[in-house]
C-alpha cells in the first residue's frame with residue numbers, strides 16, 4: 001500500500017471518529033453503553049460519557065499527562081488514568097513534540113483512544129503564549145516577532161498580533177489534528193505576565209506588548225501614540241488582540257473537525273488574560289470554557305475561590321451555550337493538604353459543573369512542581385472521580 005493511501009485512511013478514520021463524537025454530542029439525551037462500529041476497532045467505550053460530549057449532565061473527569069514519550073509506559077499510565085475515573089486525557093503537545101515527536105504522539109493518541117479516552121491536545125508553552133513549562137523555538141528563531149515591554153525590553157513570548165506566529169499556530173493545529181486528537185485545549189492564553197504582576201508590585205511600564213507592530217496597529221485603531229503607561233485604550237487593544245487571535249484560530253481548528261476548549265487563568269483580569277471572559281466565550285467556535293482556580297498556589301480560601309469561579313463559568317457558559325469545565329490543582333500539593341483535592345471536586349460538583357479536569361497525572365510526579373505525596377494526591381483524586389462517576393453517570 002502506498003504511504004499516501006495509509007495516510008488518507010488514517011485521516012479518514014480520525015474524521016469518522018470526530019464526526020461520531022460531534023453527533024453524539026448533539027444527542028445529549030443519549031445514555032448507556034455504546035459499541036463503536038468496526039472502523040474504531042469495534043471497542044466498547046462503556047457509558048456514552050466516556051466520549052466526552054454526550055450525556056449533557058454526565059460526569060467527565062480528565063487529567064493532563066506529560067513527561068513521557070515512550071508508548072509502552074504511556075499504555076500503562078493510560079490504563080491507570082482510566083482506572084482513576086477519567087474519561088478524557090489532556091496530552092501536552094509542545095514545540096519539542098511538534099518538531100520531534102509527531103509520530104510518537106499519534107501512537108500516544110491511538111493508545112488513549114483504544115482505552116476509551118477522549119483526547120484533548122494542549123499547545124504547552126507554545127510561543128510562550130500558553131501555559132506550560134516548555135521553551136519556545138519560535139521565539140528563539142523569530143526575535144523580531146516577539147513581545148516587548150512598554151520600555152522596549154525584549155520578552156520570551158511571541159506577539160499575538162504577528163502574522164507569522166498566527167501562521168505557525170495554524171501549522172501547529174494541522175499537526176495536532178494529524179495526531180487524531182479530539183479537542184484543542186487552549187490553555188491560559190495571555191500577553192506576557194511580568195513576575196511583579198503576581199506580586200502586585202507592577203511598575204507602570206511592566207506590560208506588553210509595545211512592539212513596533214503593536215505601536216502601529218494601536219495608532220490605526222485609536223488615532224494616537226501608544227502610551228507607555230497602560231490605560232483604558234491599551235487594555236482594550238490587548239483584549240481585542242487576544243479575541244481576534246482566538247476568533248481565527250478556533251475557526252481554523254473547527255475546520256479541522258476538532259472541538260475547541262478554552263481555559264483562562266482564574267479571575268477576569270486584564271493583567272493576566274482579558275478584562276471580560278465573555279468576549280472570548282461568545283466566540284462561535286469555542287465549545288468548552290473553564291478556568292483553573294488553583295487555591296494552593298494562589299493562596300486563596302478554597303471554598304469561596306472555587307465556588308465563585310464555578311458560578312461565573314456557569315453563568316457565562318449558559319449565556320453562550322458552551323460546556324462549562326473546571327480545573328483542580330493536583331500538583332504542588334503540600335503534605336497534609338491532600339484531602340483538599342477531594343473538597344475542591346465536591347465544591348465544583350455542588351455548583352453543578354460535571355466536566356472536571358486535574359493538573360496533573362499522579363500528583364505532578366514527573367516535575368519539580370510535584371506534590372509532597374504525589375501518589376496520595378492521585379489516589380484521592382481517583383476516589384473522588386470514581387465517586388462522581390457513580391453519582392452522575
Ligand SMILES: [Zn+2]
Pocket residue numbers: 146147148159160161209210211212213214
Ligand atoms: Zn506586539
